[in-house]
Amino acid sequence: MEHNSRSELLRRLFEIDAIQEGEFKLASGLMSPVYIDLRRIISFPDVYQHVVDLLWHEMESNEVDHVGGVPYAALPLASGIALLYQKSMLMPRKELKDHGAARTIEGVYKAGDTVVLVEDVVTSGASILRAIDALEKEGLIVKEVVVFMDREQGAAQKLKERGVTLRSVCTLTQAMDALRDAGKVDQDAVARIAAFIQEHQF
Numbered sequence: 001m002e003h004n005s006r007s008e009l010l011r012r013l014f015e016i017d018a019i020q021e022g023e024f025k026l027a028s029g030l031m032s033p034v035y036i037d038l039r040r041i042i043s044f045p046d047v048y049q050h051v052v053d054l055l056w057h058e059m060e061s062n063e064v065d066h067v068g069g070v071p072y073a074a075l076p077l078a079s080g081i082a083l084l085y086q087k088s089m090l091m092p093r094k095e096l097k098d099h100g101a102a103r104t105i106e107g108v109y110k111a112g113d114t115v116v117l118v119e120d121v122v123t124s125g126a127s128i129l130r131a132i133d134a135l136e137k138e139g140l141i142v143k144e145v146v147v148f149m150d151r152e153q154g155a156a157q158k159l160k161e162r163g164v165t166l167r168s169v170c171t172l173t174q175a176m177d178a179l180r181d182a183g184k185v186d187q188d189a190v191a192r193i194a195a196f197i198q199e200h201q202f
Helices: 001-016 038-043 047-057 075-084 125-138 155-161 172-181 188-200
Strands: 021-027 029-036 065-070 088-092 114-122 142-151 165-171
Touching: 001 021, 001 038, 001 114, 001 172, 029 172, 029 188, 038 047, 038 075, 047 075, 047 165, 065 075, 075 114, 088 125, 088 165, 114 125, 125 142, 125 155, 125 188, 142 155, 142 172, 142 188, 155 165, 165 172, 172 188
Parallel strands: 065 088, 065 114, 114 142, 142 165
Antiparallel strands: 021 029
16 A cells, blocks of 8 residues: 555544544453554545555455455444445345345345455454355355454454455554554554553453
8 A cells, every 4th residue: 555645544534533543442351452443434534545545555455256344343344345346245234034035145246256255444353264264164165354443452363273365444553653654643652552452362
């Protein structure tokens, strides 16, 4: 990704509170010095499109059959790619439907189709692995996951062990360096977040 474009986007994400520095309790129960909430971008169309464009250009191959959104935060990102770049979208369900067709994957597909999974932020990779399991159970092939931000806490290695490549628009370290250079956070915050990454590997 072109450096100035990424830096400008990260500054905007900070300004709309999609990246926050402080003390936050994560879903895992851990206290984190940074919180990334890309769900906020749906209210800012310019930021939303910028994120979607960068995710699309991060993909190794655009010749895939489908893009898949990891539920729920990544669904707007996968939807944006599907609409802007005319790609079929699939949605692995977070919970199994017990009515209608009781599908585990929403969308139209056939066994052997390829899927690039899209995620907003990755930490341990657990939700991505669940989505891959659901897709593979239907005979779909996942070789690549594209995320906006990799928190660098072990997901890339876990996915590599499954034969899946993780590509990210930026890492948490790169994001914090860019925000420091833009005057949004100080060096103490950067150092605190770097220590957090090292101390909490999954």
